[in-house]
Amino acid sequence: MDRLSGLDASFLYLETPAQLMHVCGLIVLDPATMPGPYSFRAFRDGIEERVRDVPDFTRKLRRVPLGLDHPIWVRDTDFDIERHVHRMSLPTPGGYAELVELASHLAGLPLDRSRPLWEMWVIEGYAGEDGRDRIAVFSKMHHATVDGVSGANLVSHLCSLEPEGDPIGGGEEKRWPHEPGRLELLGRAAVSSGLRPFQTVNLLAPTVRSVVGTIGRAREGTAMAAPLTAPRTPFNGTITSHRAVALADMDLGDVKAVKAATGTTVNDVVLAVAGGALRGYLEDRDELPSSSLLATVPVSVREESRRSDGANKVSALFARLGTDVEDPLERLEELATANRHAKEHHQAISADALQDWAEFAAPRTFGLAVRAYASLRLAERHPVVHNLVISNVPGPPVPLYFLGARIEGLYPLGPVFHGAGLNITVMSHHGRVGVGVIACREAVDDVDDLARRFPVELDRLREAVGTTDREPAEV
The missing domain is CATH 3.30.559.30 (Nonribosomal peptide synthetase, condensation domain)
Structure with a gap:
C-alpha cells in the first residue's frame, strides 16, 4: 500500500480555494534543436510515452473511509494524457508580458483531485529576443507529490543530455503496490490510530x-x-x-x-x-x-x-x-x-x-x-x-533538452x-x-x-x- 506520509498529506489539508498547494515551473524551449519539425500532437505523444509507466505521473488519490488516516496513492486506470497536457497560444505580440500574464492565471487554478495531480500547458507563439519563436511549458504538480528535489527528478523523465538522447530519468520501472479494499484500509487506520x-x-x-x-x-x-x-x-x-x-x-x-x-x-x-x-x-x-x-x-x-x-x-x-x-x-x-x-x-x-x-x-x-x-x-x-x-x-550544470528542444530558461514557482x-x-x-x-x-x-x-x-x-x-x- 502506497500511503502518503504525514508531511505529504499536510499539503492537501493546507489547501483552500485561495491557498493553493501546487508548485509550478516555467520552461522556455528552443524548438530549432528538435530532430523533427515541432507539432503539438507529436510533443504531447512524446510526453505520454515518457510518463505513462512512471507511477508519480499516473497515480491518483484515494481517501481512507471516514478520514481516519492519510490518503493512499492508487493507479489511475483511466489515465488520459489529454486531461493533463494542454495547448495554448500567446496573443500578439507574444512577448514576456503576455507570457507572465498567462502564467499568473494558470498558477491560480486548482488541480483536479480526481486525477493524477499534475498538468502541463504547452504555450506556443512566444517570441524570443532574436525574433525566433520559442515554446514555453508551464507545469503544475501538487506539493503532496513533490518537493524541490523530487520535482526536478520527475522533470528528468522528459529531459535528455542530447536532442535525440534517452531521458535522464529512465531506468528501473517501479512496480505498483497492492491496492487495499475498504476493510483493509479501515483496519490499517485503526492500527495506526x-x-x-x-x-x-x-x-x-x-x-x-x-x-x-x-x-x-x-x-x-x-x-x-x-x-x-x-x-x-x-x-x-x-x-x-x-x-x-x-x-x-x-x-x-x-x-x-x-x-x-x-x-x-x-x-x-x-x-x-x-x-x-x-x-x-x-x-x-x-x-x-x-x-x-x-x-x-x-x-x-x-x-x-x-x-x-x-x-x-x-x-x-x-x-x-x-x-x-x-x-x-x-x-x-x-x-x-x-x-x-x-x-x-x-x-x-x-x-x-x-x-x-x-x-x-x-x-x-x-x-x-x-x-x-x-x-x-x-x-x-x-x-x-x-x-x-x-x-x-x-539544477543541472549542463545543457538539457526537453523532448529534443533545448532548454533556454528554467523558472521554478x-x-x-x-x-x-x-x-x-x-x-x-x-x-x-x-x-x-x-x-x-x-x-x-x-x-x-x-x-x-x-x-x-x-x-x-x-x-x-x-x-x-x-x-x-x-x-
Missing part, C-alpha cells in the same frame, strides 16, 4: 532536547532567527486565489565570483541579493520596516532522512535577509555569519522531526482549522511568523500562504540562475519590479567586492 500515543511519547524526548538546545544557543547568540519575530509588510496578510508571476535571470558565474571573493556560499549570495531586492522594492514604496525581513528557507534532508516513505523530505530554517542594511557587502557578511549559526542549529535538530510530527495531522481537524484561520483573517491579527519563503534549488503572500525560488541551470517570483496579486503590486532588481543587486555585490568587468544591469 492505536499506535499514535506511543509514537508521541517517542517524539517528546528528542523534541525537548531540541528546545533546550535552542534556548542555550539563543543565550549564546548562535541560534537561527526565531519565527513570529518578523516585521509586518503588505504581503503578510490573508491571500486571495489571484497570482502574479515574474521572472529574471542571473549569471551563475557572477554568483560564484562573489562567493569566492567573500568566502561565503552560493546560498548566502542568493539570500543577500534577495534581501537587497526586497529592500529597494519596499523602500521605493515607503514600506520598508526598520527591522530585517525574515524568510523561511526550505532545506532538503533527503540525504540525512531515515524515512523511506514520502515525496517531501524537507525541513526549514529561518533567515534574516538584512533588509535593514544598506551596504550590500555588509549585508552579505552579516547573512553569512547568521547562516553558519542557523545551519549548525538546524543540524542539531533531527532531519525527520518535521516529517515525524506531521504524521499527527488529522485530516478533518487540520482542514477545518485552516479554513477557519483564513475566514477569520487570523494572519492579520497575530505576530508575523515569517515574511516570505525563499528556495534555492541546485512555489506556493504562497496566508500570512506570507510572496514566494521566491531560484534554480541554476547551465551557467544561469533562473529566478521565479510568485505572489498574491493583491499583496504585491508589481512583482516584475521586484524580479528586475535581482540582477541589479547582484551587480552591486560584484562591484562591492571588485569582481565586475562589464556594465551593470539596469532596472
Whole structure:
C-alpha cells in the first residue's frame, strides 16, 4: 500500500480555494534543436510515452473511509494524457508580458483531485529576443507529490543530455503496490490510530532536547532567527486565489565570483541579493520596516532522512535577509555569519522531526482549522511568523533538452500562504540562475519590479567586492 506520509498529506489539508498547494515551473524551449519539425500532437505523444509507466505521473488519490488516516496513492486506470497536457497560444505580440500574464492565471487554478495531480500547458507563439519563436511549458504538480528535489527528478523523465538522447530519468520501472479494499484500509487506520500515543511519547524526548538546545544557543547568540519575530509588510496578510508571476535571470558565474571573493556560499549570495531586492522594492514604496525581513528557507534532508516513505523530505530554517542594511557587502557578511549559526542549529535538530510530527495531522481537524484561520483573517491579527519563503534549488550544470528542444530558461514557482503572500525560488541551470517570483496579486503590486532588481543587486555585490568587468544591469 502506497500511503502518503504525514508531511505529504499536510499539503492537501493546507489547501483552500485561495491557498493553493501546487508548485509550478516555467520552461522556455528552443524548438530549432528538435530532430523533427515541432507539432503539438507529436510533443504531447512524446510526453505520454515518457510518463505513462512512471507511477508519480499516473497515480491518483484515494481517501481512507471516514478520514481516519492519510490518503493512499492508487493507479489511475483511466489515465488520459489529454486531461493533463494542454495547448495554448500567446496573443500578439507574444512577448514576456503576455507570457507572465498567462502564467499568473494558470498558477491560480486548482488541480483536479480526481486525477493524477499534475498538468502541463504547452504555450506556443512566444517570441524570443532574436525574433525566433520559442515554446514555453508551464507545469503544475501538487506539493503532496513533490518537493524541490523530487520535482526536478520527475522533470528528468522528459529531459535528455542530447536532442535525440534517452531521458535522464529512465531506468528501473517501479512496480505498483497492492491496492487495499475498504476493510483493509479501515483496519490499517485503526492500527495506526492505536499506535499514535506511543509514537508521541517517542517524539517528546528528542523534541525537548531540541528546545533546550535552542534556548542555550539563543543565550549564546548562535541560534537561527526565531519565527513570529518578523516585521509586518503588505504581503503578510490573508491571500486571495489571484497570482502574479515574474521572472529574471542571473549569471551563475557572477554568483560564484562573489562567493569566492567573500568566502561565503552560493546560498548566502542568493539570500543577500534577495534581501537587497526586497529592500529597494519596499523602500521605493515607503514600506520598508526598520527591522530585517525574515524568510523561511526550505532545506532538503533527503540525504540525512531515515524515512523511506514520502515525496517531501524537507525541513526549514529561518533567515534574516538584512533588509535593514544598506551596504550590500555588509549585508552579505552579516547573512553569512547568521547562516553558519542557523545551519549548525538546524543540524542539531533531527532531519525527520518535521516529517515525524506531521504524521499527527488529522485530516478533518487540520482542514477545518485552516479554513477557519483564513475566514477569520487570523494572519492579520497575530505576530508575523515569517515574511516570505525563499528556495534555492541546485539544477543541472549542463545543457538539457526537453523532448529534443533545448532548454533556454528554467523558472521554478512555489506556493504562497496566508500570512506570507510572496514566494521566491531560484534554480541554476547551465551557467544561469533562473529566478521565479510568485505572489498574491493583491499583496504585491508589481512583482516584475521586484524580479528586475535581482540582477541589479547582484551587480552591486560584484562591484562591492571588485569582481565586475562589464556594465551593470539596469532596472
